[in-house]
Structure formats: C-alpha cells, structure tokens
Amino acid sequence: MKITLRDLYRGPLTVWVEDPVTHAVLTDLWSDPQINVLVGDGKPGVMHMVNASPRGFHVYGVVDRDFDDDNSSGWTSPDCRALRLPAHEIENLLLDFDILASLSGSEQAARVRKLAHDHAQKMRFWMVCCRVLWDMQRDLGKRKVLRSKAGLA
Numbered sequence: 001m002k003i004t005l006r007d008l009y010r011g012p013l014t015v016w017v018e019d020p021v022t023h024a025v026l027t028d029l030w031s032d033p034q035i036n037v038l039v040g041d042g043k044p045g046v047m048h049m050v051n052a053s054p055r056g057f058h059v060y061g062v063v064d065r066d067f068d069d070d071n072s073s074g075w076t077s078p079d080c081r082a083l084r085l086p087a088h089e090i091e092n093l094l095l096d097f098d099i100l101a102s103l104s105g106s107e108q109a110a111r112v113r114k115l116a117h118d119h120a121q122k123m124r125f126w127m128v129c130c131r132v133l134w135d136m137q138r139d140l141g142k143r144k145v146l147r148s149k150a151g152l153a
Contacts (some may be wrong), residue, residue: 009036009057016040016049016061022090026062050081064089067134 008014014036017023023039030037040046046061053059061082070086087093095116101109 005054005057008038009053009059011036012058014038014053014057014059016046016059018042018046018063022062025090025094047082062090067131 011034013034015026016038017026018040019042020039023037026035027037038049040049040061043063043066046063050059050061059081063082063084065084065086065088067088068084071080071082071084072086074080075083085093097109097113097116100116101107101112104112107115
C-alpha cells in the first residue's frame with residue numbers, strides 16, 4: 001500500500017495515464033522499472049494528479065487528444081507536464097495494417113486499411129454527435145476546458 005507521496009512517486013519518473021489500456025501499452029512499450037505508470041481514471045483525473053503533484057517530483061501526464069488539438073509542439077518545453085497525443089485516442093496509434101493483415105491470414109494490408117477506413121467513414125455521424133455533445137457540455141460549464149499549469153492550454 002502506498003501511504004506517502006514518496007511511495008506514490010517512487011522512481012525518477014511518474015506518468016499518469018487515463019486508463020488501464022494506456023497503462024498496459026506504455027508499460028509494455030517502455031519496459032522500464034524507473035518509469036512509474038499510474039492510472040488517473042480519465043483526463044480530469046490525470047490533470048488533477050499532475051497539477052497536484054509537488055514540485056521536485058518528475059510527474060507527467062499522457063492523455064488522449066479527443067476533440068482538442070494535440071500539444072506535441074510544446075512537449076520539449078519545461079512547462080509542459082501533460083502530453084496530449086497526436087491521435088483521438090491512443091488506440092489509434094496502435095493500428096498497424098501490416099500486422100492486422102498478417103493476423104487475418106488472408107487479406108493484404110491495403111485491403112485491411114481500406115476496410116478500417118470504410119468502417120470509420122460509417123461512424124462519422126456518431127463522431128459528430130459526440131463532438132456536439134462535448135461542445136455543449138463545455139459551453140454549459142459541464143466540461144472544463146483544459147487550461148492548466150500542466151501545459152495543456
């Protein structure tokens with residue numbers, strides 16, 4: 001059980017992520033015990049934990065872009081403590097059509113890419129609805145705009 005901040009922020013680097021999928025991806029990708037990856041249960045949780053972390057600890061957040069712009073141009077800035085990915089969700093970065101074609105055993109990568117694109121095209125209406133709801137929540141004050149000391153302005 002972690003009972004102190006030093007226990008929570010063990011190691012030289014702590015990265016807060018939104019969900020267990022991102023945790024699994026980054027933990028497997030980095031395979032480095034020096035990097036402590038923790039789940040903040042969504043973007044608001046990640047932002048809270050990054051902003052609440054005491055200075056002197058190397059604490060960062062990795063969040064999905066969702067409907068915002070990515071902030072990759074500012075990632076090297078010392079003031080940027082939360083990295084908004086250049087994809088709607090981290091899962092989008094995992095799509096490797098060569099591997100998916102190989103796993104299918106019968107389709108070429110170009111065909112798998114086309115199938116994925118065609119499926120995504122069918123979801124435009126759903127994505128537009130999600131965006132409209134997101135904007136309405138923001139405009140009604142139900143969704144906070146990510147302007148923070150973590151560099152997500």
